[in-house]
Amino acid sequence: MSVDPTQPAPQPRRPEPRRHLALTVAIGALLGIATALIALGIAQLVAAVFNSQVGGPVDAVGELSIDHAPAAVKSFAINTFGSNDKTALVWGIRGVLIIFAVVIGILALRKLWLGMVGLAVFIAIGIAAAESQPNSRASDVLPALIGGLVGALFMRSAARRAQHGFALGPGQGGGDQRVQRPADAPYKGPVGQNAQPDRPAQSARPAYADDASPDRRKFLLLSGATAAGGLLVYGGGSWLGNTRNVTDAQHTLRLPAPTSMAPPLPPGSDLKVPGLPPFITPNDSFYRVDTAIVLPEILPANWHLRIHGMVQREITLTFDQLIKRPLIEDYITLCCVSNPVGGPYISNAKWLGASLRSLLRQAGIKAGADQLFCRSSDGFTSGTPVATAMDGRDALLAVAMNDAALPVEHGFPARLVIPGLYGYVSACKWIVDIEVTTYAANQAYWVQRGWAAQAPVKTESRIDVPASGATIKSGTRTAIAGEAWAQHKGIDAVEVRVNHGPWQQAQLGAVPNIDTWRQWVYYWDANVPAGSYMIEARATDKTGYTQTALATSEVPNGASGYPSTQVTVSA
Numbered sequence: 036m037s038v039d040p041t042q043p044a045p046q047p048r049r050p051e052p053r054r055h056l057a058l059t060v061a062i063g064a065l066l067g068i069a070t071a072l073i074a075l076g077i078a079q080l081v082a083a084v085f086n087s088q089v090g091g092p093v094d095a096v097g098e099l100s101i102d103h104a105p106a107a108v109k110s111f112a113i114n115t116f117g118s119n120d121k122t123a124l125v126w127g128i129r130g131v132l133i134i135f136a137v138v139i140g141i142l143a144l145r146k147l148w149l150g151m152v153g154l155a156v157f158i159a160i161g162i163a164a165a166e167s168q169p170n171s172r173a174s175d176v177l178p179a180l181i182g183g184l185v186g187a188l189f190m191r192s193a194a195r196r197a198q199h200g201f202a203l204g205p206g207q208g209g210g211d212q213r214v215q216r217p218a219d220a221p222y223k224g225p226v227g228q229n230a231q232p233d234r235p236a237q238s239a240r241p242a243y244a245d246d247a248s249p250d251r252r253k254f255l256l257l258s259g260a261t262a263a264g265g266l267l268v269y270g271g272g273s274w275l276g277n278t279r280n281v282t283d284a285q286h287t288l289r290l291p292a293p294t295s296m297a298p299p300l301p302p303g304s305d306l307k308v309p310g311l312p313p314f315i316t317p318n319d320s321f322y323r324v325d326t327a328i329v330l331p332e333i334l335p336a337n338w339h340l341r342i343h344g345m346v347q348r349e350i351t352l353t354f355d356q357l358i359k360r361p362l363i364e365d366y367i368t369l370c371c372v373s374n375p376v377g378g379p380y381i382s383n384a385k386w387l388g389a390s391l392r393s394l395l396r397q398a399g400i401k402a403g404a405d406q407l408f409c410r411s412s413d414g415f416t417s418g419t420p421v422a423t424a425m426d427g428r429d430a431l432l433a434v435a436m437n438d439a440a441l442p443v444e445h446g447f448p449a450r451l452v453i454p455g456l457y458g459y460v461s462a463c464k465w466i467v468d469i470e471v472t473t474y475a476a477n478q479a480y481w482v483q484r485g486w487a488a489q490a491p492v493k494t495e496s497r498i499d500v501p502a503s504g505a506t507i508k509s510g511t512r513t514a515i516a517g518e519a520w521a522q523h524k525g526i527d528a529v530e531v532r533v534n535h536g537p538w539q540q541a542q543l544g545a546v547p548n549i550d551t552w553r554q555w556v557y558y559w560d561a562n563v564p565a566g567s568y569m570i571e572a573r574a575t576d577k578t579g580y581t582q583t584a585l586a587t588s589e590v591p592n593g594a595s596g597y598p599s600t601q602v603t604v605s606a
C-alpha cells in the first residue's frame with residue numbers, strides 16, 4: 036500500500052478507542068454486507084439465467100447441509116419449525132453469511148488481501164456445494180464464480196474509498212491516521228471562513244466526523260447503493276429461478292392414472308350452438324379470481340399440507356404422498372359468489388384429486404368441529420363446512436385440471452374443489468394448511484369483509500345468445516341458448532320467455548353428473564312485429580326449486596334474479 040500524501044502524519048495515540056472500534060465495525064459491516072449482497076444477488080441471477088436446478092449458493096449450501104445433517108439435527112429442525120424447516124434453514128444460512136460478511140468486511144478494511152482470501156473461501160464453499168449436488172451441471176460453478184468476482188471488484192474499490200475517506204488506513208494499527216486538530220483550534224469552514232465564536236461545539240467534533248471527504252461520501256453512496264442493488268437482484272433472481280423451476284416442475288410432473296375415472300362426456304353435452312362456450316372450459320380461459328398480486332410459485336418438492344386443529348391425529352402430507360393416494364376424476368363447475376347475474380365468473384373443468392373426506396377421516400375429526408379453515412401459501416383463507424366435505428360428494432384436493440397439472444394461477448401444485456359451494460368457501464388455491472375448527476372460532480378472509488360464512492351455490496342460469504342488443508329479422512328461427520347450474524343438485528329444466536309472455540321449455544344438453552353446469556337452447560321463431568323484446572330465462576333444479584325472480588346483488592351470498600337479454604326484431 037502506498038502512503039497517501041493527502042493524509043497527515045499518523046498520530047501515536049487513539050484518543051477515543053471505543054468510538055474508533057465502533058466505527059471500524061460499522062464501516063467494515065457495511066463493506067462486508069454490501070459485498071455479500073451484491074455477490075449473492077449476482078449469483079442468484081446467474082443461477083436463474085442458466086436455469087440451475089441447484090439454485091443460488093445459499094440454496095446449494097442449504098441442500099448440502101440437509102444432506103449431511105445428522106438425523107438428530109434434522110428431526111430437531113422438523114419438530115421445531117415443522118413444514119417451515121427449509122425456510123428456517125435458509126434464513127439460518129443467511130444469518131451466518133451476514134456474520135461472516137461483517138468479519139470479511141472488517142478484514143478488508145485493515146488489509147484488502149485478507150478480505151479477498153475470506154471472499155475466496157466463500158466462493159469455494161459455494162462452488163463445492165453446487166457441484167456436490169446430484170443434479171448439478173458444469174455450469175453450476177458459474178453463479179458463485181461470477182457473483183464472487185463482482186463481489187471482489189466491489190470490495191476492492193469500496194475498501195480503498197473507505198480507507199481514504201475514513202482514514203482507517205491499512206497497517207496503521209487501525210485508523211490512527213484520522214485527521215487530528217488540536218481540540219481548541221477554531222474550525223475553519225470549507226470556504227475558509229472563521230467559525231462562529233458562539234458555536235464552540237464545532238471545534239469539539241470528533242476528528243472522523245470531520246467534514247465529509249468526497250471519498251467518504253462516495254464510499255457510503257457506493258456501499259448503500261450496492262447493498263440495495265444486491266438485494267433487488269437477489270430477489271429478482273430468486274423469483275425468476277423459482278418461476279422457471281415451477282414451470283419445469285409443471286411440465287415434467289407425471290400424475291398417476293385415476294383410481295376412479297370420469298366417464299367420457301355423454302354425446303350432446305356440447306350443444307354446439309354458435310356463441311355458446313364449450314361445455315369444458317380450456318384451462319387458459321377458465322375464469323380466475325384471487326387476491327394474489329404475485330402468484331405463489333410453489334415447487335411440489337417444497338409443498339406440504341398440514342391438517343390439524345380438532346383432529347385425533349395431525350397429518351402432514353407431502354406432494355408425493357398426495358399423488359400416491361387414490362385419485363378421483365370428476366367434472367365440476369366452479370363459480371364465484373361475486374358473479375353478477377349473466378356474468379362470466381363460472382367455468383367447468385375435469386379435475387383430478389385425492390378425496391378430502393378420506394384425508395379428514397384419517398385425521399379423525401373431533402366432535403363439535405364444523406369448519407375447515409383452509410389457508411393458502413399467500414395467507415388467503417376460506418372456511419368450508421365440515422359437513423359438506425364429509426357428505427360423500429367429490430370434495431377434492433385437486434392436482435390436475437383437464438388432464439394437465441394445475442396452472443399456477445389456478446393453485447399449483449394443489450387446491451380444493453368442492454361441488455355446490457361458491458369458490459371463496461370451498462376452492463382454496465395453493466392450499467398448505469387445513470385447521471379443523473368452528474365457525475365461532477375463526478372467520479375466513481371474505482367473511483371478515485362482510486360476505487356470508489355459509490355460501491351454497493344458488494340455482495341460476497345465463498343467456499349467452501343472442502347477445503344483448505342483437506338484431507333479429509322477423510320470422511327468423513333464432514337460437515336462444517346458455518347454461519344453467521345448481522352444482523350437486525343438478526338441473527332439471529330451463530324455461531324461456533319473451534316480453535313476459537308464457538314460459539317455454541328449453542332443450543337441455545346432456546351432463547356427466549349433477550356437479551356441472553348444463554347447456555340449454557330454445558329455438559324462437561321470432562314471428563312477432565318489429566320492435567324491442569326482452570328475453571328471460573329461469574332454471575329449476577332437481578330438488579324442484581325454481582330460481583327466484585328476486586334480483587339481489589352479489590353481497591353477501593351471491594346474486595339472484597332472472598338473466599335477460601334485450602334484442603331488436605326488424606321487419
Ligand SMILES: Nc1nc2c(c(=O)[nH]1)N[C@H]1C(S)=C(S)[C@@H](COP(=O)(O)O)O[C@H]1N2
Pocket residue numbers: 321322323324325326327369370371372411412413415444445446457458459462463464465
Ligand atoms: N389462495 C386463494 N384461493 C382462492 C382465492 C384466493 O383469493 N386465494 N379465491 C377464491 C375464489 S373467490 C374463487 S371464486 C375461486 C376461483 O378459482 P379459480 O381462480 O381457479 O377460478 O378460488 C378461490 N380460492
Ligand SMILES: [Mo]
Pocket residue numbers: 324370371372373457458459
Ligand atoms: Mo369467488
